Amino acid sequence: MTIRNIEMMQLKFFFLLCCAAVALAQDKYTGKYDNIDLDEILQNRRLLLGYSNCVLDKGPCNAEGKELRSHLEEAINDGCSKCTDAQKKGANKVIDHLIKNELDIWREMTAKFDPDGNFRRKYEAEAVKRGIIIPEEGA
Known part of the structure; x- marks a missing residue:
């Protein structure tokens, strides 16, 4: 696995975490x-x-x-x-x-x-x- 592939996987993981955080935040009222x-x-x-x-x-x-x-x-x-x-x-x-x-x-x-x-x-x-x-x- 190259450094570029690892960076891409980390970026995808970070993106998924952000999406999950937004979804969780919307599950509660302000x-x-x-x-x-x-x-x-x-x-x-x-x-x-x-x-x-x-x-x-x-x-x-x-x-x-x-x-x-x-x-x-x-x-x-x-x-x-x-x-x-x-x-x-x-x-x-x-x-x-x-x-x-x-x-x-x-x-x-x-x-x-x-x-x-x-x-x-x-x-x-x-x-x-x-x-x-x-x-x-x-x-």
Whole structure:
């Protein structure tokens, strides 16, 4: 094997690695907003309503809201498989908060994105494991 052949093989290998890295990077949602202060949003009803109205197509969206809305249904349906670790942790925090403090918003979102209740039951069961009490329907 000549040096030229070895160089060509290395170049091909490098190219394949680059392609694999791009493919893997596309398997996750952008981490651009992973450092957003969820506590600030959850503790400020005006901000929370702004985001929930955006997601529910009931109001305008800022850049973060548009990003969330564009991936929310897919994330719900595939168990957040493309979410970063920060996004999964944040999703649990938001779900817990909505169930405990904003049940009407939680129910409106689950009605829109999970009308059959398949994923709602899964997420609520996980919330119960974290100590969240789910009020009965009509409560």
